[in-house]
Amino acid sequence: MDVKAIREQFPILDQEVNGNPLVYLDSSATSHKPLAVIEAIDTYYKKDNSNVHRGVHTLGTRATDKYxxxxxxxxxxxxASSREEVIFTRGTTTSINTVAYSYARANLGEGDEIVITPMEHHSNIIPWQQVAKATGATLKYIPLQPDGTVTLEDVKTTVTNNTKIVAMVHVSNVLGTVNPVKDVAEIAHDHGAVMLVDGAQSAPHMKIDVQDLNCDFFAFSAHKMCGPTGIGVLYGKKELLKNMEPVEFGGEMIDFVNLYDSTWKDLPWKFEGGTPIIAGAIGLGAAIDFLNQVGFDTIASHEHELASYAMEKLSLIDGLTIYGPTERSSLVTFNLDQVHPHDTATVLDSMGIAIRAGHHCAQPLMKWLEVTATARASFYLYNTNEDIDRLVDGLRKAKEYFGDVF
Incomplete structure (x- = not known):
């Protein structure tokens, strides 16, 4: 992959931070946007700005066609097998909450089980906690192996005939673990349960085939895959979505309204109440075009090389602990001994290096790791080995600085 040519498509990367060329290693939190996405959104607002589905004038028609x-x-x-299975939402969080409120609350009761893992993002924990409290269902966790992976044997032990929902992250935003969600979906289905996959960290980095995964729901966000913030997708199998009630009510999602009752539009619009995120959807479409043009095999290969290089170089730093399995997605989570990750990140920022520090919206996982927080460097198609070299140099300097302090 011609990374130099790729980087030229991302204007934000061409800047200095604190007097140093920017090294951006926080794409798992949010990725940067290529010119194609920025221009697509700009064009919509400059030439096509109008509401969708409602008007018959030219601008409305153009906006609707793009949306x-x-x-x-x-x-x-x-x-997906049908466009009716694609629901636009505000992001992965909204997508998961839609399933929790619309499907789970209507179908679960006392004695039923919801199965998740301790490595989930809060967005795939809290909605199920609330469902359990509201319905009397039991929330269960698949145990983690010492390296932060799950085994199918543990999945089979945890999932029972009382399990109604299995919700699992495809790729951990902390450990980089790639979970065997296709196999887990098969186990869930064998017990009559439905499978939800949190794809926030997988959709940007690998080719997704929901029919091959045979998941019942799949959620992801645009902003982690070169698209704009504020929009995401809920995929759901049509037969499930057809029997689910909307969670937001108002304009756009109705078929007919009278004084005391209303009916809903067909899929997918019954789940898209109000004026939709039109510019966001157009930007997401442009991001998909961009990523497809680069090619997911190419992206995956490049990121695998980056992760391997980072693991090799970071493992040479004395006093640095790396968390997660050897085989991982394109991120590395770590801590320097006796240095709080926020301090590590602050020192790196002074050198123009952007990483993430904190609990990463995964406090149960932090407890499992027996830490309060970690530092995380995450890579994407615009990163290079030189970026990782800058990170390693920065960590060595931080280690020296705090070594002197302590």
């Missing part, structure tokens, strides 16, 4: 065209791009991107 619904983006839905078709998402359908192909995840290989």
């Amino acid at each position: 619904e065209g983006a839905r078709d791009k998402v359908k192909d991107f995840i290989n």
Whole structure:
């Protein structure tokens, strides 16, 4: 991959931070946006700005075509069987909450089980805690192996005939663990349960085929895959979505309203109440075009090389602990001995290096790791080995500085 040519498509990377060229290693939190995405959104607001589905004038028609065209791009991107299975939401969090409130609360009761893992993002924990409290269902956790992976044997032990929902992150935002969600979905289905996959950290980095995964729901966000903030997708199998009630009510999602009752539009619009995120959807469509042009095999290969290089170089730093399995997605989470990760990140920022520090919205996982917080460097298609070299040099300097302090 011609990384230099890729980087030229991201204007934000061409800047200095604190007097140093920017090294951005926080794409797991949010990725940067290429010119194609920025220009697509800019063009919508400059030339096509209008509400969708409602007007018959030219601008309304153009906006609607672009908005619904983006839905078709998402359908192909995840290989959904129908465009009716693609719901635009505000992001992964909203997508998971939609399933929790619309599907789970209507179908679960006392004695039923919800199965998740301790490595989940808070967005895939808290909604299920609330469902359990509201319905009387039991929340269960698949145990983690010492390296932060799950085994199918433990999945089979945890999932029972009382399990109604299995919700699992595809790729951990802390450990980089790639979970065997296809196999887990098969186990869930064998027990009559449905499978939800949190794809926030997988959709940006690997080709997604929801039919091959055979998951019942799949959630992801645009902003982690070169798209704009504020928009995401909920994929759901049509037969499930058809029987689910909307969670937001108002304009756009109705078929007919009278004084005392209303009926809903067909899929997918019954879940998209109010004026939708039109510019966001158009930007997401442009991001999909951009990523497809680069190619996911190319992206995955490049990121695998980056992660391997980072693991090799970081493992040479004395007093640095790396968390998670050897085989991982494109991130490395670590801590320097006796140095709080916020201090590590602050020192690196003074050198123009952006990493993430904190609990990463995964406090149960932090407790399992027996730490309060960690530092995380995450990589994407615009990163290079030189970026990692800068990180390593910065960590050595931070180690020396805090070594002198202590």
